[in-house]
Amino acid sequence: MIPELGQFALVLALTLALALGTLPLIGAAKGNAQWMQLARPAAQGQFVFVAIAYACLTYSFIHNDFSVLYVASNSNSALPLAYRIAAVWGGHEGSLLLWVLMLAGWTFAVTVFSSHLPEDIVARVLGVLGLVSIGFLSFMLFTSNPFDRLLPAAMDGRDLNPLLQDPGMVLHPPMLYMGYVGFSVAFAFAIAALLSGRLDATWARWSRPWTTTAWVFLTIGIALGSWWAYYELGWGGWWFWDPVENASFMPWLMGTALIHSLAVTEKRGSFKSWTILLAIFTFALTLLGAFLVRSGVLTSVHSFATDPKRGIFILIFLVLVIGGSLALFAWRAQRVGLGGRFEVVSRESLLLTNNVLLLVATGSVLLGTLYPLFLDALNLGKISVGPPYFETVFLPLMAPALFLMGVGPVARWKQATLPELALRLKWALGVAVVSALVLPLVMGKWTPLASLGLLLAVWIFASSAATLSARLKQTPGALGAKLRAQSLSYYGMLLAHVGIGVLVVGVTMVKTYEAEKDVKLAFGESVALGGYAFRFDAVNDVKGPNFAAQRGTISVTRNGAPVSTLYPEKRVYNVQKNPMTEAAIDSGLTRDLYVSLGEAVGDNAWIVRVHVKPFVGWIWAGCVLMALGGLLAVFDKRYRVAARVARERAQTAVAGVAS
């Protein structure tokens, strides 16, 4: 009964989405206020019904209803409750439902936080979101229904993929989807701007907090995914340039370009059509990501060909969305206007160059991800495009982008001069160069890459300090007042940039100074690595709720003093029998000690993998700082003040009419 209710709620949601995707848009085009006003209630109703459907599926999981095919394939009666709830998004159909729930949720949020926007803009934004929603809801209902019944019911479920039974994996998909889906709001604002022909600094100010919020979620989502891969997959890597990772990284790169371009549109009125184009592309990349991950095209082009229904559906959707929006863009963008003028050396130009670099980086990732698929589809041979390719391509693009990141915030809008920039940044440059020469020596080994990485990281820190100090100098008052006078979004920008620097430190240190060993250890034997001694004490049998594990005990000492005791595990889950490696990690500010168990060799010896990873935690700390920076920018008071004033004005207008 409950699954049928869920299914019915989905159908109702689709009906509402159909209304939302058409009537308000027509109303806005014809100036029909009543049709425009349908947008809010339709969007809110849609959210309610999708939420009901989601609750129904969760209910089926909690109550182990194995007559639902999806539950039977992704859960098990022995699965702990928290994972049964998270298992809703453990497979294809459920993660789509989560996706749709978030889309409906973002749409709902737009209805709530849009009281300061003109009615026709609200109608158009919500209408476009309704169109997107039609696509996803019908995709789910026609190709991937999570409520399909399995009759007769299974005795027990096939269990959630053991890789996903982990706190990191519980949080990773919702965050990632919040980011993906958030960019459809940015997209909807862009299309609304094209439809209404109103694309100015005001528009940028409306759309900016939404875009930044989406970017924050995507940043956290990607970071969580990387962190999960690091400790769960058991071989200590944190980024593999896997197509699935690339699918999330491409919208992030493009979204980063978008938030920078939006900044120029808001502050200077320039780059308008460019900003619109970036919003369209970012959204298209999220759809492409969905296509790559969901169609099965990645595992093999041929497996895609055997069951192409889902893939074809997304592909058609993708073509419609991109084709439609680009046609609209070509038709309307000319009216947008160019905005303020600026010189070759100016903050605008620097941001534009940064945009080009980010775009080329996105294009390269796209090329590397799709190339093997195309070659295979054309029968030109099977190749692998892996980390060596992406690193070769990425470094030369990112190094200048990171360098410009230090210059941009210092440069004036409109017109800057090179001597002035040099004057402002000479200390930062000096500090960066000296650190690049000295720090690697302190770490014990000087390599060009380590030096370059540290140069860029310190450059970012020092130039951020330089812009802050220059800005404080121009503000009157005592230091406290000076600090308070700067806007939250300015601090947000600094924090996010520093976050990139922190990330660069982490990546550079790990790449250059990590040490690892794969060794056979008998009980009582030790291995030395990076100044630490790892003694393999024992392996014991442990029982979990739905798995059996062998747990190793490894004591770590440094110069004889105890540092930590680590318990890596080798698990076999009861239902899906493949063995899982649970690494044990001792995290620290300047290094992680990472241990995982390989295979047993004879009765009292194992192959043990030990890593010492300097500064690896900085990689995710950097992401957290970036996300915090974005969050600060979203809470800048200029967005709230504008909203409040508009609301008050609307209320006085109503009161005036009433009296």
Add this chain to the structure above:
Amino acid sequence: MKIRKHWILLIFLFYAWGAAQAVHAAQDAALERRVQQLSAELRCLVCQNQSLADSNADLALDLKNQVREQIEQGASDRQVIAFMTERYGDFVLYRPPLKATTLLLWFGPVLLFAGGLIALFMRLRRRAQTLAAPVLSAEERARAAALLGEPATRREPKLP
């Protein structure tokens, strides 16, 4: 088919030699580093997108040992790569070889970059030519300011 035969042979050999032999004790740090570097560029063919260096699969361990043996016998990195490609095809290489079918892969980013810079340059030049006056009229400016609830004379904050 040919590949499968190799695998069966390799796995057979692997078991024949015994697991204990599979992982040599690391004697020479420099040797280990080269093994590590090379095997990070080679794909574990039975894993899902994992390099030899990262994988603990039997085949990966065995191939890693082969890399080690070849290096011990004095093979250069290039020779090891050639040996692996001969047996398993280009698919085993995470760094695709430069050949006719991969030209676009390797030079694509360069083309994109050049194209991006040229487009940027053209665009800015055309912009400088067409741009005469500020595009927002006074009336539009006033409307924007009214919508935002700000005084119309608000200036951009100065530097930086």
